[in-house]
Structures are given as structure tokens and as C-alpha cells.
Amino acid sequence: MSFPYAPVLAAAEPASVAQASGTADLTWLLLAFPIAGAAVLLLGGRRTDRFGHLLGTLASAASFVVALVLWLDMAGRDVEERATIQKLWTAIDVGRFHVDIALQLDQLSMAFVLLITGVGTLIHIYSIGYMAHDPDRRRFFAYLNLFVAAMLLLVLGSDYFVVYIGWEGVGLASYLLIGFWGRNPAYATAAKKAFVANRVGDVGMSLAIILMFTTFGATDFVRVHAAAAGAGEGTLTAIGLLLLLAACGKSAQLPLQSWLGDAMAGPTPVSALIHAATMVTAGVYLIVRSGPIFDLAPTAQLVVAIVGAATLVFGAVIGLAKDDIKKALAASTMSQIGYMVLAAGLGPAGYAVAIFHLLTHGFFKAGLFLGAGSVMHAMNDTTDMRRFGGLRTAMPVTFVTFGLGYLAIIGFPLLSGFWSKDKIIETAFHEGGVEGWTLGVVALLGAGITAFYMTRVMVMTFFGPRRWAEDAHPHEAPAVMTAPMVLLALGSVFLGGILAYGGMLQDWLEPVVGGHGEEEGVTTLSPIVVTLLTLLVVAGGAAAAYLQYGRREVPVVAPVGSPATIAARNDLYQDAFNEAVLMRPGQYLTRSLVYADNRGVDGAVNGLAALIGGTSGRLRRLQTGFVRSYALSMLGGAALVVGALLLVRI
Amino acid sequence: MDWVPIAWLGGIAFGFAVFSVVAGALTGPRRYNRAKLQAYECGIEPTPQPVGGGRFPVKYYLTAMLFIVFDIEIVFLYPWAVAFDSLGLFGLIEMVLFIATVFVAFAYVWRRGGLEWD
Amino acid sequence: MTVAAVVSAASVPAASVSAAAADSIPAPHIEYGVLSPLFVVFGAAVLGVLVEAFAPRAARWAVQVGLTVLGLVGAFVAVVLVASSDDWKGARAVVAEGAVTVDGPTLFLQGTILLLAFVAVLLLAERRLDPGPSGAFAAQASTVPGSPGEREATRAGAAQTEVFPLTLFAVGGMLLFPAANDLLVAFVALEVLSLPLYLLCGLARRRRLLSQEAAMKYFLLGAFSSAFFLYGIALLYGYAGSIRLSEIADAATQAQGSDVLLLSGVGLVTVGLLFKAGAAPFHAWTPDVYQGAPTAVTAFMAACTKVAAFGALLRIYYVAFGGLKWEWRPLMWGVAILTMLVGAVISLTQQDVKRMLAYSSIAHAGFVLVGVLAADDAGLRGVLFYLLAYGFATIGAFAVVTMVRDPAGEATHLSQWAGLGRRSPLVAGAFAIFLLSFAGIPLTSGFMSKYAVFSAALDGGASPVVVVAVLASVVAAFFYVRVIVLMFFSEPAADGPTVAVPSILTTVALALGVTVTLVLGVIPQPVLDLAGDAAAFVR
Secondary structure: OOOOOHHHHHHOOOOOOEEOOHHHHHHHHHHHHHHHHHHHHHHHHHHHOOOHHHHHHHHHHHHHHHHHHHHHHHHHOOHHHOOEEEEEEEEEEEOOEEEEEEEEEOHHHHHHHHHHHHHHHHHHHHHHHHOOOOOOHHHHHHHHHHHHHHHHHHHHEOEHHHHHHHHHHHHHHHHHHHOOOOOOHHHHHHHHHHHHHHHHHHHHHHHHHHHHHHHHOOOEHHHHHHHHHHOOHHHHHHHHHHHHHHHHHHHOOOOOOOHHHHHHHOOHHHHHHHHHHOOHHHHHHHHHHOHHHHHOOHHHHHHHHHHHHHHHHHHHHHHHHOOEHHHHHHHHHHHHHHHHHHHHOOOHHHHHHHHHHHHHHHHHHHHHHHHHHHHHHHOOOOOEHHHOOOHHHHOHHHHHHHHHHHHHHHOOOOOHHHHHHHHHHHHHHHOOHHHHHHHHHHHHHHHHHHHHHHHHHHHHHHOOOOOOOOOOOOOOOOHHHHHHHHHHHHHHHHHHHHHHHHHHHHHHHHHHHOOOOOOOOOOOOOHHHHHHHHHHHHHHHHHHHHHHHHHOOOOOOOOOOOHHHHHHHOHHHHHHHHHHHHHHHHHHHHHHHHHHHHHHHHHHHHHHHHHHHHHHHHHHOOOOOOHHHHHHHHHHHHHHHHHHHHHHHO | OOOHHHHHHHHHHHHHHHHHHHHHHHHOOOOOOHHHHOOOOOOOOOOOOOOOOOOOOOHHHHHHHHHHHHHHHHHOHHHHHHOHHHHHHHHHHHHHHHHHHHHHHHHHHHHOOOOOOO | OHHHHHHHHHOOOHHHHHHHHHHOOOOOOOOOOOOHHHHHHHHHHHHHHHHHHHOOHHHHHHHHHHHHHHHHHHHHHHHHHHHHOOOOOHHHHEEOOOOEEOOHHHHHHHHHHHHHHHHHHHHHOOOOOOOOOOOOEOOOOOOOOOOHHHHHHHHOOOOOOOHHHHHHHHHHHHHHHHHEOEHHHHHHHHHHHHHHHHHHHOOEOOOHHHHHHHHHHHHHHHHHHHHHHHHHHHHHHHHHOOOEHHHHHHHHHHOOOOHHHHHHHHHHHHHHHHHHHOOOOOOOHHHHHHHHOOHHHHHHHHHHHHHHHHHHHHHHHHHHOHHHHHHHHHHHHHHHHHHHHHHHHHHOOOOEHHHHHHHHHHHHHHHHHHHHHHOOHHHHHHHHHHHHHHHHHHHHHHHHHHHEEEOOEEOOEHHHHOOHHHHOHHHHHHHHHHHHHHHOOOOOHHHHHHHHHHHHHHHOOOHHHHHHHHHHHHHHHHHHHHHHHHHHHOOOOOOOOEEOOOOHHHHHHHHHHHHHHHHHHHOOHHHHHHHHHHOOOOO
């Protein structure tokens, strides 16, 4: 194996990434707090039960404070000096393979750090109330801390190898949290499903890292990205597709999307954390971070966009038919992440837009999930929306915050989602050609479907007559739960506008992800036209949903529905597809292998074992216990030894 | 050819041994009594052992071995005494150390009852 | 020296002093500092004999244990001091008028032997497991088993403390054996280390007949092998006209004299060395002696004797027979292969833990021989590391054996170990770690040591042997894992043995074994570097 680019790379130490100094030295603290929290809570055991939830929340909040300090510090520096790398220690130094455990804090990771710690902390606070009656609340907070820590490592790692560590950590933490109520076999299965689907993606990640190492002789961002131009397009496409596979696993994109719906098995704050601030955003981060590779591999980039577009529609269609409020929201996550991946697949023009939507989505989706959790909390953990209805009077705070989240996600003018989603559709159209038109129309269509199913959720839950179960006594959640919801709702309303104001976020991210893209591309439709079209489609979708569910009575038991509805209810047969295409052949393969193993390999092995055992038994008899026979064997041995030596000389 | 005298010596020794045994058996009178079965001057009774091996007292061998051990160690003193002058101070010190070590063994045997017959 | 100085200074007429000058035998030059580890150990042993003679019976045990530990620790400190000074480097490594070489391998092996002996002495001094003043040893070894004399000695509360000076003498011999620079010194060292071991083997308090039988067998066969060794020395002297290793090497390269004499001598010396190392076909004593001897003594023998024997084997083969590589290599290939196969295959059907460990030690002797085959510094480094790692694991394993007991003493039948992991997960876990190390599973010292010797042998061109070695490892691993399965996954018998709570001594020995086994498995580099630095014989 040769590393033709290695010498080039050694010199390619770009000036834009400075070694961390001053305040940026604190970068490690971001990780240290949640890691320490998780360690104390897990190792402390039951002794920490009393204050575990507070400690966990404090750890996350402390991390957020550090993030704010670092952000202010970074914003205060010149653009060229904003990105820093803090080297902690050298993990691997074997021959040419050198990996530093180092944290890269630049504008992109800063955005993620703020989102993860900020929204994460709100979810921690919310969980204090939500999990108040769970005997294992301390363990829950330990896992939440672990999750936050792993995600931070993922976005802070300056090396694909370090990212991979965080990547696996996120997988582990999500497994622990989804299966938190693992006594229920279905929930345990859901956790396993998430883990397995993620492992498939992880294979892509590890292969991509290996390929990078063999191609570039390095795995850190700086050197890999600098050397990417020197590699062949085929290699880059392969790396890109492998990274995409990894992203699909974590971000629940086709074809690895099936775990997301089942992941609702975890406590609702977990869903909020997975869907808003962490986990599913990891894939988008990976693609945006690897932009320099994707930019040089147009084929891989196109596949990214197609995967995003397909998932966008796929998730939206599933969302249409779900009666379970959390599963409907999960489907919408899949769809919204599809938007982000689509944007990330549009190249430099789309990276900032993808991150923009990711941030706004983080707020309104977290708000929606916390709202859903609040509703479940009030309705004895019922999740069937056909059993809700008319909750707006019973739970005013939840209604308002959920409503604002709803308006944000469908893209109601001037709310967060409006700015970011509109931008994606616009950028898609900007791409031009068949590609641009197709992607644009799909994105536009998706916006309409989103409006339809989100309106359906809203109407079925908060409007119309009460269809509650007999023993339901809905009440507003305690302040510790509503306060985070209110904060998130504020974010849902204003964040988009703030970030979009004068292209603030795009300017901020530009040094990392590249230009705006407004100057390039083909003008197919002017932005105003796109915005109007989007609004039209959204209004149409919302209106249709209102006519369907607001005007007519919603049956408590779901009607049979058309074949399309049934298909959507069954997640478009994703599990059946997986079962037929992956599981069955896999089972046949393993069965035949087991057969071959039993008959062929084991037969040989057992035969050999029996042979050795028999030999052993026979040899054992030589050990008679008589000194005379031992002495004879020694004499024979001595004769053999001398004979062998003399024989050699002859 | 240097080896020939040695071979002669070996041959003569072997021949003498064979001659003695054969001549004794041929010429000597055969009168057995109890005294003939006694050990010559010293040693333990060569009584027939029971089948499967019996046990005999170890005291005699213990004393014999102690004698041989100390006897052989004393042999080292002769060359030292002969070459005392040329060995000088170093030789003296070494010999004192040697005798001291031997004496430690003697003290051990003595204190632990190795010299007591019963 | 002083005489000569005086003579020359006085410048008296030459004729008058010529007779005196011719008569004066120059005093040999002895490097006391470099040899101090030997002096410390032997000195402590002699003191131990005096303690036996004069100390009051009640105080003897404590004094002897203290003296022994002090002697071993002192000798180890001396080794460290010598190693950190420059006295032993280069030409000055050959000391005591050429009788002894103190070079890197010597110091590493001496340090290893002293460390292992220290741990073994902890086991020897254990008295809580087998309650009584003399622990696992017979109160008076000379009494007939089952006789009134034995009962009387036991009742009188006689403590068996001669074990400690005997051990020290054996350790002293072991320290000298790998350092011996001529064959006669090697022979003396061999006898000094062997004789106390023969005695120690026969000292068991329980199953005394088995123990005495083991001592008898070991003595007879040991004497037999010593005879081979001595005869080999005679033949080599006949060939080279010297017993000095380097001079034998010179004679062999100049090819003077009869090849038959040389090769027969090499062969017979090899027999003596392989016997002590426990390699096939000279291994037959190992299982019987390991089983019969008191377990603490077995631990001491299995660890320390092996180190000393391989140390001497390495020196004699690398220094004296280095030029005959092409002659002895095929032989050693055969011996290594046979030893590994015999050890691994026969261990499969063993039902007794101690016998199983004995066969495992035979197999390990074969693995070490694989490293010897490399016949270069990498092989030497691997062997040095292997001996250290294996020594600690094997002492630890035997320490566990001393702890698993039923009313009749140690419960060594494997069926009695069923379900041990459920009753005493900690002890069974420690044993499992040792077994995994024997099997060469990564993250234990056994993996690193096997890797070190096998890779050295591969580089040295002994790939067929390495293939057999790997296969033998697989066979052996099967058995080790089966014991682990037996301990952890089968139901414990109702009247099975219990794990007795030992005193701090055995606990420390066990903890040291586990720690070293794991640490050398995870971060072997420092010790590998140390062995690598040491791995060059001075001729």
C-alpha cells in the first residue's frame, strides 16, 4: 500500500486553523462536563439518586454556558482566526498512521455545539418533570449526558477517526435511551432495530475512513480535504457514497430509515433529543463537513440530493396516515431531514441552507415533541390522536407552544421554518436543468404534504370535539416542563428570522462551507415566485387537511381506508421490504452457512478433535508412573538427539 | 598409539577381577554359617527384605554420608596447606570462609541431632 | 599483585627472587560488586542454616520468612544496582576469572528469577490454608508416613522451616546457572539448584507417599540427566581442550578434531538442559513431580527452574554452539515440535488440575524453544519476555490451586472444579485470566509473549515450526477454555470443594500474578524494551 499524497499533505497545514489558545483552550470543557456527569451518575449508583437529575441538568447547562462563552469569544475574533484546533493527546501513532484526539471548533461546529447544548439543556430541564415518577430517573439523566457528550465529540472531532468515536457513542447512547423501558420486549426490539440499522451505516463510515487512510495517508479534516483534489474521482465518489451510507444510518434516510419510527419507544424527551438536537443531525453534519470531498465527486453529490428528495416524500407520505402523534412527528422528522440532505446534496450553495434548516428544525421539532410529551403526560400516556381532540382549552400553554411549532414547520410566513424551508426550495430550483426542476418540484410538493399532515395532527389533537377515553383528566404540565416548551416556541418563532436577517448565518458559515450560491446557478424562478408558490402549496395542504379533519367528525376507530392509506400506515411497507430483500435472503444465507458449518466445518473439526483426543488417550498411557520406563525414554531420547546431530553432519 | 598402555592396564584389571572371582569360587572351601552372612566389620544386616520392599534404619547411611561429606571437604585443605605460602593472604581468607561454611553445616547437623545415634 | 609490586620496587637481584616469584600463585580477581546478587542469596541461605541450628523453635518461622524475603529483595536490589551501573558492560562482563558472565541476559534472568522466587516464597510461607505450624509441609520429613513418629512430630508442633534455606540455595543455583561461562560452573550450578528441589518435592504434609514418590523420581531421573550432562562436558572438553564456552565456540569454528566428539558432546549437554527445561522426550518426570510436590514448591519449580534452565540453554547454545547453528537447528525443530504436540495433546485428557498445568508447562517449554530457534537477538528478547510472563501466570495459577480445598486438602480433580465460578467468581476469574494467558488470548501477557517468540522465529526462517506452534496453541486453547467453561457454566456439585480464604501472603501472590498478566498484556512495551536492551550475550 502506498500513500502517494502523503508528502503533499505534510506541507498542507492551512493557516486558517490555528492552534487553540486563550479562551478557545476551554473547548475540552464542553465535553468534560457531560462526560463527568455521566460518569458520576453511572458510577455513583443509587447514592446519586436524590440529586442525579439536577446534576445531569447542571452538567448540560454548564456545557451550554461554556459554549456561549466560546461563541462570544469566537465572534469577537477576525474571520480568519475563528477556527481553532485543540489537541488533547495522540491516540494512535503507528508508522504512517497518526491520529490526534483533537477538537476542532470552527463556525460549523460552533453552530452545532450551541444547538446541542442549548436544546439539550432545555430537554434536560423538561425531563426533570417528565421522568419525575420513574424510579430510574438518575440512569436516564446519565444516558442523556452520555448522549450529549457523544454528540459533542462527533461535531468537535477534528479527525474522521475521532468523529467515528463520537458516532459510535451516539449509537450506543441512543440504544440505551430508546430501550430505556426495555422491560417491554417491543421497546427492546425497537432499540435493537435502531442499533442494527445504525451499524449498517457505521460500516460505511469505517470503510470510508479506511479508504481515506489508504488514499491520503491521513484521516483528519485538514489534510484529507486539502489533498482531496489530488485523488481520482472514482475514489472520491466511493468515499462520498460510503459517507452517505453512514449519514443515512444516523439520519434515517432511505434505505436505512426504518428504525426512526420504532425509536419512539423511548421516553418522549429522548425522541425530542434524537430528532431535534442530536443523532439525526449527525448525518447532515457529516455530509456538510465532508463538502470538499462531495464537491469533487458530483455523482455522489447527486445521489445525496436524490436520497434526500426521496426520503422527504417518503416520510411525508407516512406522516399522512399515522394516528400515533409521536409516529406522525417521527415521520415528519424523516421528511425534514430529507430536506436538509437534499440541500446538502446541492453543493456549496446548499450547505449553509441545510444547516439553517437544521437549526430552525432543531427548535420547532423539539418544541413539537415536548408538546406531544406534555399531551401524553396529560392523557395517561395515550398517543392515539383519535382519542384526543379539543385539548386547546384543557392545555392552553401546550396548545400555544405546539401551535407555534406547527406554524413554524409548515412554513407560515415570517416564522422560523418559513425562512429555512423556502431557502431550500429556492436553492433546489436554482440548480437548474432537469435536476433542478425535479428536485425543486419534489421539495415544493413535500411542503404541501407537510402542511397537510401537520394540520391533521394539530386539528385532531387540539380542535374538534373531545374523544377522550373515559378516565382521562387532561391537565397542564408543571412549570418545569412548560418553561422549556415556551423557550423553544420562542425559538421557533424568531430564530429563523434572526438567522436569515441579512444572510447572517450564511456569512457566519461561509469560511467553512463555502459561498452563498446566489451568484452562481441558473435563475429559473425568481425567489419571490418560489416563495409565493410555496405559500400557495402550503395553504392548499393546510386547507385540505382542515376540510378533512376539522369539518368532519374523526372516527375514534380508524377506518379501513384506501390501499394507499393502508400502505402509508404500514410505513409504506418499509419493514416488509427490509424483511423480503434483506432479512429473508440473509436468513437463507445464514441457514445454509450454518448447515455447511455443522456438516462440513464442524464435522472436520469434531473429527479432528476426536482424533487428537484419541491420540491424547493413547499417548497418556506412555506415562506409566515407573521411573524405569521414564529413564528408558530418556535414554532413547538421548540416543535420538545424538543420532540426529550426527546424521546432520553426515 | 599413545592409548595402548591404557588399554593394557584396563585389560589387566579386568582380567584380575575375573581371575579372582573365578579362582575363589573354584578353589575355596564351601562352609556356610551365620557369621558368613554378617556384614564385614560394619554396615547393616543384609537380611532378606520382605516382598515389595521393607524399610531399614537410615541412621547408618546418615552417619556414613556425613563422614564422606566432611572427609572430602577436608581434602581441600591439603593442597592449600602445601601451597600456603604462594597463595598468600587471599588463600588464607578464602580458606577461612570455606571452613566457616563447612562449620555452619556441621553446626546444623550437630544441633539438629544428626550425630546422635539414638 | 602486592608481592609483585614490592618485588619490582625493591629491585633486588633477579636471581634471588625468581624462585619466590615462580612460586607465588596470583590471587584470582573476583568482581564482588557484580556478583553481589549471588553472594546475598547464598549468604542468606547459610544464615538460614544457622537459624535452623540455633534459633529457638518458636521464633524460627518468622525469622526464616523474614530472612528469605530480605535475601531475595536484597539480591533484587543488587541486580538493579548492577544493571544501572556500567560495571558489567562490554569486556568487563566476563568476571571471576572467566567463570561467570554478567551481561544483559544474565541480569534480566536473575531479576526475573528473584521476582518469581519472591512470589513463590509468599506461597511457601502460607499457613492459613492448611492450618498448622508448618502449613502445607510435613512437620518432620524423615518420619514414615502414618507412623507414630509422624503423629508425634505433628503433635509437638514442629514447624517445617528448612523449606526456606533450601529454597534460597535453589535460587542461588538458579542465579548462577544462566550466568555460567564455563560448563563446569554450569554443572555445579545445576546441581546446586537441583538438590534442594529434590528435597522440597518430598515435603508435602498431605498425600505424603505421592510426594515422596515424586521426590524419588525427580532425584533418580535428575541424577540420570546430570550424568548425561557431565558426560557431554567431558566429550566437549576432549574436543576443544577447554570448558570455557567461548573457547568451545572457537574450536568448533576452526573445526579441529573429531566431529563425532563435538556433536556427541553437544547432544549430551542438550539432554541435560532439556531435562531441566521439561522438553520432550525428557519431560516424563514433569507431570508426576508437579502433581506430587507441595503445590507451592511446584509453583516455584514451574516458574523459576524453567527460567534458569532456559537461561542456561540460551547461553550455551548462543555462545558455545552458535557456530553450529546448522547442525543443531533440525534437532531443535524436532524437539520443539514434539514438545509442543506432546504437551498440548496429552493435556487434553488430564483430569487433575496439577497434571494439566504440568502438561501445559511442557507445551510452554515447546513454545519457548520456538523462540530459541530464532537464534538471534529478537528471539532472545522474545524468550526473555516469555519466561517472565509465563512465570507470573503459572505461579498465580498454582496459587489458585492451593486455595480450592475440601476436607482432605487441595481438591485437584477437575470434576471438583465444576461450577467454581458461581461460588467464588473472583478466584475462578483469576484462574480464568491465567488460563487465557496460557492460551495466548490478546490482552493477556500470554498473547504478547507468544507473539514475540513466534514472530522472531518466523523472521528466523522457522516457519514450519511456527505453523505447528500455532496449531498446538489451538489444541491447548481448547483445553483451557474447557476448564473455564467447566468453572463458569456448569452446576456446582453439592459436596464440592470450597475456596478457602488465604492469608495476605497468598492473596498478594495471586494479585501480583493477575496484575502482571494483565499489565503485560495491555502495555507490554516497557518490558519488551527492557528485554530488548538486555538481549545480547557477551562471549
